Amino acid sequence: MSDDLEHGEHDHEAKIVSPSGELLFNESTKERSKERTRESQEYASVIVKRVDETFRHPDDILEKAIDEGVEQLARPSMSLFMSALAAGMIICFTVLAVGVMTTIVGDMSTGFNRVLVALVYPLGFVMCILSRTQLFTEHTATAFYPILDRRISVFRMFRLWGIVIAGNIIGGIFSAGLLALSDEVIHASEGYFIIAEHILSYSPLTLLISATLAGWLMALGAWTILSTHSTTSQILCIYIVTFIIGLGGLHHSIAGSVELLVGYFTSDQLSLIEMLKALAVVLLGNAIGGSVFVALLNYSHIRKLNK
Numbered sequence: 001m002s003d004d005l006e007h008g009e010h011d012h013e014a015k016i017v018s019p020s021g022e023l024l025f026n027e028s029t030k031e032r033s034k035e036r037t038r039e040s041q042e043y044a045s046v047i048v049k050r051v052d053e054t055f056r057h058p059d060d061i062l063e064k065a066i067d068e069g070v071e072q073l074a075r076p077s078m079s080l081f082m083s084a085l086a087a088g089m090i091i092c093f094t095v096l097a098v099g100v101m102t103t104i105v106g107d108m109s110t111g112f113n114r115v116l117v118a119l120v121y122p123l124g125f126v127m128c129i130l131s132r133t134q135l136f137t138e139h140t141a142t143a144f145y146p147i148l149d150r151r152i153s154v155f156r157m158f159r160l161w162g163i164v165i166a167g168n169i170i171g172g173i174f175s176a177g178l179l180a181l182s183d184e185v186i187h188a189s190e191g192y193f194i195i196a197e198h199i200l201s202y203s204p205l206t207l208l209i210s211a212t213l214a215g216w217l218m219a220l221g222a223w224t225i226l227s228t229h230s231t232t233s234q235i236l237c238i239y240i241v242t243f244i245i246g247l248g249g250l251h252h253s254i255a256g257s258v259e260l261l262v263g264y265f266t267s268d269q270l271s272l273i274e275m276l277k278a279l280a281v282v283l284l285g286n287a288i289g290g291s292v293f294v295a296l297l298n299y300s301h302i303r304k305l306n307k
Contacts (some may be wrong), residue, residue: 088171094124121246142289211285
């Protein structure tokens with residue numbers, strides 16, 4: 001111990017100072033330099049990368065959203081279609097859950113019943129989005145960011161929207177047929193009919209506004225998913241936005257198309273023409289909500305902030 005202390009004192013005192021008081025040399029500094037050289041020779045250099053669990057900076061989120069949009073727009077048509085087909089099929093599990101819950105609670109106009117239905121509404125969306133399949137409402141904003149950044153033409157965006165919508169709807173038809181054929185097991189035909197009537201009971205303007213709000217929320221969900229690294233946080237983001245959609249009874253085009261189709265397959269009281277009209281309005285509203293209220297506003301305020 002005494003030797004260490006003497007050595008420490010020696011290091012402390014072994015200095016060369018200029019007449020002006022400037023420290024020119026310190027023996028302890030020299031010894032430490034030797035130690036660092038020896039450590040560099042004995043140990044392999046590594047780079048430790050810190051994974052930040054906090055939210056990303058808005059500009060980083062926007063760049064990630066643009067890059068993801070460019071990547072999706074560049075995908076082959078068949079790849080997009082198959083992914084969208086899978087998404088349209090997976091979303092049927094939201095319809096199944098909501099149909100069963102609606103059959104149990106009956107009247108959806110009362111507050112507590114609406115909460116119960118809203119609690120199960122996000123389940124299919126969580127599976128669909130985490131499976132990284134192409135759901136139209138999730139990509140309304142994502143496909144629009146590269147257009148705003150002038151990297152891709154508008155035609156490419158409409159191409160993606162068209163392929164994804166077609167895949168979602170065809171997948172929805174298939175999954176709605178499966179739900180209808182398995183209703184002897186599920187016992188949710190009453191709930192399916194109530195949900196379909198809920199969609200068709202509104203005027204086109206009301207449907208448009210409701211669908212715009214739903215599209216806005218879905219695109220916000222996609223944005224917040226990009227803001228975090230944690231899968232748990234991403235699930236929570238999806239659950240929050242889709243819970244609000246379910247609680248408000250807002251109209252989602254792809255889930256709504258499956259709801260209408262399974263209602264049509266299990267009942268003879270629904271008009272196919274009215275269903276197609278309603279679906280067209282809801283698709284338009286979802287597109288407006290995602291592209292204008294999320295993509296355009298986010299791009300405008302973030303790019304302006306960084307100029």
